Ligand SMILES: Cc1ncc(C[n+]2csc(CCOP(=O)(O)OP(=O)(O)O)c2C)c(N)n1
């Protein structure tokens with residue numbers, strides 16, 4: 001954050017709304033689509049540019065692709081990520097591939113927004129963090145903001161990008177407040193942020209778990225373990241350099257993700273570290289992933305909390321890689 | 333033809349059970365005993381009850397996110413429903429589903445669903461199974477006006493028409509999808525008119541008149557059982573409460589509109605009908621019926637509270653069949 005800038009505190013959700021409103025003011029070719037029209041946007045920009053669509057995510061996603069290829073810059077809010085699954089053809093076969101497949105003739109600048117994560121007691125269909133499914137599709141960029149500051153800066157970059165960008169936004173963080181500059185700023189896609197510096201262990205944490213990792217780092221400090229917390233902020237492109245440099249310094253890596261481990265973002269991060277010869281040779285302990293259990297998310301509160309990682313499980317993971325203290329029953 | 337007075341009394345009991353269940357679910361959601369989200373069916377009881385009264389136990393239905401009414405109308409156990417809302421082990425889904433995901437396959441209730449239109453193809457598959465078995469079973473899809481604009485509705489109803497599947501597609505047109513008025517999503521006001529394009533009958537009924545819904549369903553079920561294929565029934569109705577029970581849930585619908593629909597309450601309407609037409613239903617009987625309904629609900633809450641929360645290891649069970 002630049003010093004001397006006027007700052008104020010706003011929430012994660014407000015930061016998202018501000019980013020969209022400011023970019024819509026800057027860019028007359030942008031318009032907003034979703035099954036709900038956000039009242040503030042509707043009031044400012046009118047029903048022509050802020051459209052409430054029927055419940056037809058496949059069509060509205062494809063409409064964004066077509067409008068983008070015709071010179072517009074659509075912003076699509078899928079609301080919860082689960083609702084975009086009915087639009088998978090338009091996302092995976094169309095939006096992601098169309099620029100490449102047609103030899104780059106025109107661009108397809110689209111921002112897709114979706115909330116992710118659990119903790120809301122809304123059971124399996126409404127508690128998902130499927131970003132790695134989309135990381136697997138070449139042609140999409142993916143951001144994952146964890147603070148109001150990152151939300152606004154990343155969304156602005158995403159709306160100025162000439163590619164389809166998906167913003168996965170943690171439902172748990174909606175009311176989180178943080179400092180955000182008054183003035184225009186952007187955060188480049190593909191630049192990780194060191195949220196806390198440390199020397200004994202690198203904790204790469206995603207979205208909501210950035211905050212759990214920071215809390216874990218506080219308590220680990222009291223035990224004499226110095227943790228560095230890294231927030232990748234964007235998953236495609238992923239800032240391997242910053243993560244590798246940190247691991248070369250600490251020699252240990254814990255990855256915390258609200259999604260399950262299987263073929264997840266955590267697996268990709270572990271591989272990027274392990275396959276780099278210089279970083280690999282600095283590892284003093286096996287990599288530890290602290291992820292959700294690989295199950296659909298259950299409704300009952302005790303079950304749901306059991307499935308998700310949290311600050312305690314992250315701390316246990318860090319103790320394991322630093323001091324080889326076994327993690328609960330061998331399972332995290 | 334109207335059903336017998338006994339059957340009408342059963343229908344009244346079911347509608348009142350749904351009403352009281354929903355009142356309790358909202359209250360217990362507000363007090364924190366029920367988690368996540370609850371979508372209230374109050375005002376629309378006549379649709380689920382009128383349709384299910386035309387079905388047999390073997391017939392199958394599928395529901396939506398607003399599913400409690402469909403469960404009760406198909407004969408679900410209130411105890412296990414309430415225990416599911418309370419997140420307990422004795423709940424229908426062992427506490428894994430909650431309000432949006434109650435199912436009882438044993439009575440042909442194939443589940444509530446959190447994805448708008450997500451259930452329509454699935455219950456069409458139940459219709460195909462019924463046709464393949466050839467025992468005269470039918471399958472019923474409940475869905476909203478909002479869902480009628482989603483691809484799975486059109487894909488499914490087209491196939492059901494082409495294959496003459498024994499199906500009822502029952503649209504609960506409550507005029508809104510969350511905040512969006514149906515009039516802004518449909519260029520023509522009647523969902524039922526779409527049936528013509530799929531070569532099947534489309535019927536519009538007053539969804540607050542349980543006897544009218546019942547009669548339309550009886551006719552459609554007869555058609556389906558006779559091998560003549562699906563019917564689209566559009567029930568014009570209204571939800572009294574906001575889209576969900578979340579405290580901050582905005583509701584932009586005009587208050588006069590809500591009040592006008594409350595005057596069309598399907599429950600007193602059937603009470604009046606029973607009293608006038610049959611002349612054999614007294615105020616005392618009505619009060620007694622409501623007392624019994626409230627007692628059954630109180631029992632269901634007691635049952636729910638007595639059931640333990642699931643053990644944490646249960647989180648790992650049922651991901652795959654053994
Ligand atoms: C595919 C999908 N998109 C969006 C949603 C969010 N959502 C939940 S209920 C609802 C409105 C449904 O309207 P309607 O089908 O008319 O049913 P009603 O709520 O009126 O009973 C929406 C948009 C969803 N659950 N699934």
Ligand SMILES: [Mg+2]
Nearest residue numbers: 476477508509
């Ligand atoms: Mg509706």
